[in-house]
Amino acid sequence: MNNNQTIEDTEAGIIESFSWFENWEEKYEYIIELGKKLPALEEEYKKDENIIKGCQSTVWLASEYKNGKVFYKADSDALIVKGLVSMLISVLSGHTPDEILDAKLGFIKEIGMMAHLAQTRSNGLVAMVKQIKNYALAYKSISVVGKTI
Amino acid sequence: MAELTIISPAFDVNEIRKCFPVLEREVKNQLLVYLDNAATSQKPQSVIDALSHYYSNYNANIHRGIHTLAEEATAAYEATRVTVKDFIGAPSSDEIIFTRGTTEGINLVAYTWGRQNINAGDEIIISAMEHHSNIVPWQILCEEKKAVLKVIPVNDEGELLMDEYRKLLSPKTKLVSVVHVSNALGTINPVKEIIDAAHNIGALVLIDGAQSTVHLDIDVQKLNCDFFAFSGHKVYGPTGVGVLYGKKKILESMPVFMGGGEMIKEVTFEKTTYNSLPYKYEAGTPNIADTIALKVALDFMTETGKEMAASHENDLLKYATQQLETIPGLRIIGKAKEKVSLVSFVIDKIHPQDIGVLLDNQGIAVRTGHHCTQPLMKRFGIPGTVRASFAMYNTKEEVDRLIVGLQKAIKMLA
């Protein structure tokens, strides 16, 4: 999937959707739905080096670099986390390393949904965003050197 | 199903609840239901007051000053030691060492007694249901000393296989360190049997009392354990203070843990001689305020009646177990015959964390995850559980809210 929207536009869209929810149930049902819709990661990607170990749930994150853009794939054994990761990669996937590295991701705070992820010790959301950006940084340095993978 | 009535004469849970200010608070616009007591219990007002009373009236360093404040603080601090001694049936308050908690107590033994007495080829026995706090210190020690860590297995009910335990015991066994009550399963282990069997072959026994001290009557003399460790924050007391009990003879023979003030008799640059028990193990300025308030927590439990509280908690366990079993796809992990009021469970195809998040949104606090018992979770082939753990102030209505909350969560995740 190519991303024609800017990261800020996608973020704004998410914030907009969340503003319509009237209660916590609707918000979570939306996230849960996102989690269910995100295709399960193929087994080949579910290897240890792709794991971002949270305190309680496991998140797998893989990436690909095509035509100067980074594409992410993710999965989690917990549904709500999976929905949140899905949202995170829908914002960032299909953008250039520079765009990804510059992203402020203000929507995370704005929609007030990430508290659970952020709280589960050091390696929750923060670790996820860091890993996503690490991939972008790696691809950036590779492309500067002029290699492809 | 017969309606269970929860009545304990003279035990009025509504009166008890009034002692715990946090129980009045709302979470997500609903009255808090706090079912994470095995992680830490809430504190009665008297404990909270004791902390502020200390800081407002007689804050001073102890055992050092000759002024009034120092004397008052020292007296209060030492009064806790006596209360703890009585609370766990220790023969002498010299055997009560204040620590930061269970973890520090176990580490203290590992670093002092362990370093002195464990040699290459020696064996230490723990169980498959230990908290990481009672695994890692022994692993570190075994690695350092080339000793061997042995593990008592558990059955599908979550009970220790005692025959296997007896088979593990040998002349090489130097220490058995087991949990009294499992924080993940609720199982009450037959520690008396474990201790007697270990003593028969000359091994010492440490009991991790982190979960048992709040629910069971503790008598270290009857148990005849060599060490017993627990945490203040799980017995309605403050965080940051715990207790290590050890038999006097053993404590006296052990090397010191940390060096510093208070633990010394005389310091010269050539040699330092150490203070007598229990100060030998309490280096530096201790956690005075929290230790003082721990006495208030223990007194609170004694005045309420530990037995009556336990009977109330057991009624809650029975009721919760019955109700949980009516939920399709729910499986209780830990079905030991002897359990404290704690219930761990998993639900088919649902990750415990999802349940925890959705319960929190309904104002219900439970614990989800591996409960710092990863090897045990592995044994049951699960990533973790949802755990509801009860305290004396919980009610049947709160169990009902848990059940309704769970049904809602399951429906949302289906």
Ligand SMILES: Cc1ncc(COP(=O)(O)O)c(C=O)c1O
């Ligand atoms: C069985 C058991 N042992 C040890 C501990 C560690 O206690 P603390 O963190 O207070 O040192 C706990 C606390 O969760 C526990 O449940």
